[in-house]
Amino acid sequence: MPSIRNYVSVELNHPMSNDTNTRTEPLLAIRNLSIALPKGGDRAYALHDLSYDIHAGEILCIVGESGSGKSMSANAIIGLLPDYLRPEQGQILFNGCDLLKQPEEVLRGMRGQDIAMIFQEPLSALNPLLTIGEQITEVMRVHHAYPGAARQQRVLDLLNFVGLPDPAALCHAWPFRLSGGQRQRVMIAMALALEPKLLIADEPTTALDVTTQAQILELIVRIQREKGMGVMFVTHDFGVVAEIADRVAVMEKGLLVEQGTAQQVLNRPRHPYTRRLIAAVPRHRHDPGAALYSVPHDKPLLQVENLRKTYISGGLFGKRRVVHAVDDVSFSIRRGETLGIVGGSGSGKSTIGKCLLKLTRIDGGRMLFDGEDIAPLSETQFRPKRQNIQMIFQDPFASLNPRHTVGRILCDGPMANGVTRRLAEQRARQLLQLVEMDAAAFDRYPGEFSGGQRQRIGIARALAMEPQLIVADEAVSALDVSVQAQVLRLLREVQQRLRIALIFITHDLHVAAQICDSLLVMQRGRVVEQGPPAQIFDAPRDPYTQQLIASMPGRDWDPVAAIAEDATRHV
Amino acid sequence: MHRFAANRGAVIGLILLVLVLLCASLASLWSAQSPWAMVAQPLLAPFFDHAYPLGTDMLGRDITAGLLYGARVSLMIGMLSTLAAVVFGIAVGAVAGYNGGWVDDLLMRCTEFFQTIPQLAMAMVLVAIFKPSLYSIVGAISMVSWPPVARLVRSEFMSLKQREFVQAAIVSGQTPARIIVSQILPNAASPIIVTASLMTATAILTESALSFLGLGDRNLMSWGYMIGASRTMLREAPLMSLWPGLAIMLTVLAINLIGEGLNDAFNPQLRKRGT
Numbered sequence: 001m002p003s004i005r006n007y008v009s010v011e012l013n014h015p016m017s018n019d020t021n022t023r024t025e026p027l028l029a030i031r032n033l034s035i036a037l038p039k040g041g042d043r044a045y046a047l048h049d050l051s052y053d054i055h056a057g058e059i060l061c062i063v064g065e066s067g068s069g070k071s072m073s074a075n076a077i078i079g080l081l082p083d084y085l086r087p088e089q090g091q092i093l094f095n096g097c098d099l100l101k102q103p104e105e106v107l108r109g110m111r112g113q114d115i116a117m118i119f120q121e122p123l124s125a126l127n128p129l130l131t132i133g134e135q136i137t138e139v140m141r142v143h144h145a146y147p148g149a150a151r152q153q154r155v156l157d158l159l160n161f162v163g164l165p166d167p168a169a170l171c172h173a174w175p176f177r178l179s180g181g182q183r184q185r186v187m188i189a190m191a192l193a194l195e196p197k198l199l200i201a202d203e204p205t206t207a208l209d210v211t212t213q214a215q216i217l218e219l220i221v222r223i224q225r226e227k228g229m230g231v232m233f234v235t236h237d238f239g240v241v242a243e244i245a246d247r248v249a250v251m252e253k254g255l256l257v258e259q260g261t262a263q264q265v266l267n268r269p270r271h272p273y274t275r276r277l278i279a280a281v282p283r284h285r286h287d288p289g290a291a292l293y294s295v296p297h298d299k300p301l302l303q304v305e306n307l308r309k310t311y312i313s314g315g316l317f318g319k320r321r322v323v324h325a326v327d328d329v330s331f332s333i334r335r336g337e338t339l340g341i342v343g344g345s346g347s348g349k350s351t352i353g354k355c356l357l358k359l360t361r362i363d364g365g366r367m368l369f370d371g372e373d374i375a376p377l378s379e380t381q382f383r384p385k386r387q388n389i390q391m392i393f394q395d396p397f398a399s400l401n402p403r404h405t406v407g408r409i410l411c412d413g414p415m416a417n418g419v420t421r422r423l424a425e426q427r428a429r430q431l432l433q434l435v436e437m438d439a440a441a442f443d444r445y446p447g448e449f450s451g452g453q454r455q456r457i458g459i460a461r462a463l464a465m466e467p468q469l470i471v472a473d474e475a476v477s478a479l480d481v482s483v484q485a486q487v488l489r490l491l492r493e494v495q496q497r498l499r500i501a502l503i504f505i506t507h508d509l510h511v512a513a514q515i516c517d518s519l520l521v522m523q524r525g526r527v528v529e530q531g532p533p534a535q536i537f538d539a540p541r542d543p544y545t546q547q548l549i550a551s552m553p554g555r556d557w558d559p560v561a562a563i564a565e566d567a568t569r570h571v
Numbered sequence: 572m573h574r575f576a577a578n579r580g581a582v583i584g585l586i587l588l589v590l591v592l593l594c595a596s597l598a599s600l601w602s603a604q605s606p607w608a609m610v611a612q613p614l615l616a617p618f619f620d621h622a623y624p625l626g627t628d629m630l631g632r633d634i635t636a637g638l639l640y641g642a643r644v645s646l647m648i649g650m651l652s653t654l655a656a657v658v659f660g661i662a663v664g665a666v667a668g669y670n671g672g673w674v675d676d677l678l679m680r681c682t683e684f685f686q687t688i689p690q691l692a693m694a695m696v697l698v699a700i701f702k703p704s705l706y707s708i709v710g711a712i713s714m715v716s717w718p719p720v721a722r723l724v725r726s727e728f729m730s731l732k733q734r735e736f737v738q739a740a741i742v743s744g745q746t747p748a749r750i751i752v753s754q755i756l757p758n759a760a761s762p763i764i765v766t767a768s769l770m771t772a773t774a775i776l777t778e779s780a781l782s783f784l785g786l787g788d789r790n791l792m793s794w795g796y797m798i799g800a801s802r803t804m805l806r807e808a809p810l811m812s813l814w815p816g817l818a819i820m821l822t823v824l825a826i827n828l829i830g831e832g833l834n835d836a837f838n839p840q841l842r843k844r845g846t
Contacts, residue, residue: 386744399735403757413743
């Protein structure tokens with residue numbers, strides 16, 4: 001009877017009996033892992049009593065917001081924890097052997113061979129001074145695998161396998177020649193070199209464009225199916241989870257709050273934190289009433305005609321490279337309207353924002369603001385008009401001067417435009433209230449606030465100038481999904497109450513769909529499609545737009561339905 | 572501040588510097604007379620007479636008084652010339668870094684012109700042309716020491732100018748002068764302070780070298796002059812040149828230690844390691 005007892009005990013460990021993988025021993029099992037943070041941190045544990053399994057042939061997604069400790073367990077498995085963090089208790093069992101108890105030499109032998117990892121930044125994860133071929137052979141050399149001529153052949157096979165064109169030539173290329181997506185493919189090829197049993201992917205697609213992300217996700221799923229590896233995929237993006245996960249583990253502040261099959265967690269979330277996260281996932285707006293705020297017959301506040309910006313690099317001796325960052329772009333926007341500019345990286349969407357604020361010189365075209373062409377104005381002529389056009393920046397950590405108090409940050413702009421100190425301060429306090437911040441924030445420094453709070457301060461700073469047009473350049477991209485939802489709601493509310501025209505630049509189509517009245521799709525400096533979100537999302541005409549829409553992760557999963565169904569069940 | 576206090580070298584440096592400052596301010600209490608006055612018999616050995624603990628030189632001048640008054644001169648020249656060099660360097664660097672383009676090119680070529688000439692040689696020439704005096708020495712030292720400051724400030728400005736908070740200031744209609752002074756400069760302050768503290772030490776050394784070569788201010792007793800004067804008596808009274816030499820060494824060491832301490836305290840990369 002031993003086989004049955006064995007079966008039963010496994011069943012007890014894994015209550016999800018419908019999962020095909022539960023019958024086998026887990027490839028990796030984390031048991032009660034706790035890692036303490038140094039004293040004086042915001043919480044005592046980086047990870048507390050964490051347990052989960054990864055089986056061969058499945059993709060486990062670890063989801064959580066920043067600071068939830070989702071990457072920490074990945075780093076603990078591969079042994080990349082910083083010196084001041086030591087696991088206090090628990091086990092990391094890889095094929096039954098506790099990684100935390102192994103000496104460094106054994107671990108070193110396992111890394112790359114049994115467990116491989118791919119990182120978030122393909123730009124910095126490759127050594128810029130070695131060719132692609134050398135970097136991949138190095139993995140095999142340190143493990144003495146594929147000796148002699150077989151090694152070179154293996155490199156070519158790997159590059160071919162991850163879908164890179166012309167492997168023979170690529171072997172001798174330097175990393176800087178490759179695009180972000182290609183570098184991530186090289187990283188994956190390196191990770192696969194020795195056919196590891198476990199692949200850890202720490203936000204591998206976060207730094208990539210949505211179209212590239214779709215390709216990389218497809219690649220990871222394909223190699224996982226073909227090689228039967230276990231994959232641990234750390235991400236913050238529920239769309240990505242919906243796309244690839246077999247099972248999902250949700251983390252909050254170092255605790256594992258929920259785990260289960262993708263089906264369970266995404267469509268019937270049980271834990272309130274998971275429900276909150278899923279409710280915050282940006283999605284198409286379903287309220288047609290919102291469009292009423294912009295009056296269609298109003299005359300446009302800003303009209304851009306044939307805007308052109310060209311970057312020329314390479315000087316006297318180098319080869320001249322001409323990049324048309326913005327090429328013949330025209331659009332207009334009315335008061336109270338939100339115009340979204342979407343596109344991949346390098347599509348010129350941020351350059352448009354810079355041009356509108358005259359932070360960069362333009363090479364042609366007209367920008368009619370309230371009927372007056374602001375393009376030919378000199379810096380001194382334009383300065384008094386600057387208060388009408390404001391900007392919300394991408395990085396909440398770089399956009400506030402760390403040496404000024406919040407009050408000063410909010411008052412400096414109005415005071416430069418002739419508002420008295422008393423009036424400016426009074427208004428700053430009102431604005432803090434408007435962006436739902438504590439009035440005590442006035443005398444504190446930006447360093448004391450979280451990313452979401454800083455972004456609110458950034459919004460308040462833009463509003464302090466009482467502008468008619470706000471350009472928001474990736475204003476919520478650096479924020480966690482739940483914070484993102486709050487900031488978006490705030491932005492929309494304020495914008496409609498004050499009837500400000502908003503140009504919202506983003507790479508995230510979900511966000512654009514949620515907030516914008518009309519969309520501008522850009523590719524390589526040109527507008528390829530323009531129209532209301534409903535039309536762009538449901539009936540895209542341009543092939544690039546179609547490709548963009550098709551690559552949105554988790555298109556088939558509807559978070560609204562998940563929460564709605566959940567709510568009815570709970571009521 | 573805690574990080575600075577935790578650095579033992581920096582604290583020692585600070586104590587030494589405070590001692591030197593005390594000496595300089597109490598010099599007139601020790602002897603109301605000019606340090607140039609001949610007060611006792613020449614070549615009095617040190618530790619022999621209570622009134623003249625370090626003895627007298629070949630003209631009967633009190634070496635203790637010379638050292639105390641010399642501290643005044645060294646510190647004054649060191650700080651004044653650093654101040655002048657830093658102010659000038661910041662002005663050039665800020666304008667070049669903020670504006671870029673041809674303004675930057677022009678100013679940087681000028682800076683490089685000054686950097687290609689050996690510092691001490693140029694300082695000597697300048698002092699010789701303008702007659703040795705306190706002003707010409709301060710002027711000459713600051714003339715040769717501003718280029719590194721300008722380059723440092725320029726590079727800080729170039730990177731800070733790209734930061735979003737500076738762009739936000741431009742967007743809100745603040746004038747360039749205001750942005751330079753209130754937005755960028757405070758954020759570039761730490762490396763400038765560190766460089767300035769190390770420059771003070773170099774300035775003291777340069778002043779000593781000038782005085783040693785006889786290009787010091789004739790009315791001011793300085794450590795460099797004392798070494799220069801006692802050099803001829805090196806075999807008869809070796810200690811006579813030892814005392815001002817020690818004074819220079821300790822002061823420069825103290826200032827360098829402070830500079831290192833400030834550097835470590837300001838440098839965010841070292842913060843984690845330090846605590």
